[in-house]
Amino acid sequence: MNSLSRRLLAVAGAAALSVGLATPAQAEQWAHNDARGDVTVSSGCDDSGSNCTDAVDATQAQPDVLRVVATHTTDRVKVTARYAELGPGLTKAHVLRVVTNEGLHRHFAVVTDSGHVVVKEMDRDSDGSKVSCTGLRQSIDYTANTVAMSIPRSCLSSPRWVRVGFGTQVVRDISDLAQGYKSDDGLRSGLTASTSDLVLGPELSRG
Numbered sequence: 372m373n374s375l376s377r378r379l380l381a382v383a384g385a386a387a388l389s390v391g392l393a394t395p396a397q398a399e400q401w402a403h404n405d406a407r408g409d410v411t412v413s414s415g416c417d418d419s420g421s422n423c424t425d426a427v428d429a430t431q432a433q434p435d436v437l438r439v440v441a442t443h444t445t446d447r448v449k450v451t452a453r454y455a456e457l458g459p460g461l462t463k464a465h466v467l468r469v470v471t472n473e474g475l476h477r478h479f480a481v482v483t484d485s486g487h488v489v490v491k492e493m494d495r496d497s498d499g500s501k502v503s504c505t506g507l508r509q510s511i512d513y514t515a516n517t518v519a520m521s522i523p524r525s526c527l528s529s530p531r532w533v534r535v536g537f538g539t540q541v542v543r544d545i546s547d548l549a550q551g552y553k554s555d556d557g558l559r560s561g562l563t564a565s566t567s568d569l570v571l572g573p574e575l576s577r578g
C-alpha cells in the first residue's frame with residue numbers, strides 16, 4: 372500500500388489556481404482552488420485495503436475538496452478546507468501534512484466515524500510514531516462543508532517557515548477494506564495517486 376493510504380488507514384484504527392492573498396499583519400496565508408470532480412476512487416483492493424485500482428470519478432461529490440487555505444500565524448499552522456460535499460457518514464480521515472525549514476516532517480490526522488472524532492494524533496514521518504502535542508485542534512462543519520485543523524508552532528519547534536498539504540479519504544466500509552475508499556488531495560488536481568504523499572504548497576513564513 373502507498374504511504375498515504377497506509378497512514379490514513381492506520382490512523383483509522385482498523386485498519387488550479389493558486390493565488391497569494393493579502394496577508395493580515397499577523398499571518399502569512401496561501402490559498403488554492405482545487406479542481407471540482409477530481410475525487411479518486413480506489414477499488415478492487417485486497418482484504419487489507421492494498422493493491423487497489425485508482426481512477427478519477429467526476430460524479431463523486433464526497434470528499435471533493437474545492438478550496439484550501441493555509442495560514443502560518445505567530446502561534447499556529449492552520450489549514451481550512453471547503454468541500455463540494457462532506458457529510459457526517461462513513462469513516463473519514465482528514466490529514467494535514469507539514470514540513471518545516473528545519474526538516475521536521477509531520478502528519479496530523481483527524482478520523483471521524485459517523486460524524487464523531489475517533490482518532491486525533493500527529494505522527495512523525497520517519498517511523499510513524501506518535502508525537503505528543505498539546506493543542507492540536509480541529510473544527511468540522513457539516514453544514515458549511517468545511518474542515519479546519521491546526522497545530523501549535525511550539526509542537527513544530529517554532530519553524531521559520533512551513534509547507535503544508537491537506538487531503539481527505541473516505542473509507543467505504545471500515546469493516547471491509549476490500550471495498551476501497553475515495554480520496555482527494557486538496558492541492559492536487561486530478562488523480563490522487565495512491566503511491567504518493569500529499570502535495571505540499573509553497574513556503575509560508577511565520578506571520
Ligand SMILES: [Ca+2]
Nearest residue numbers: 405406435436
Ligand atoms: Ca477537488
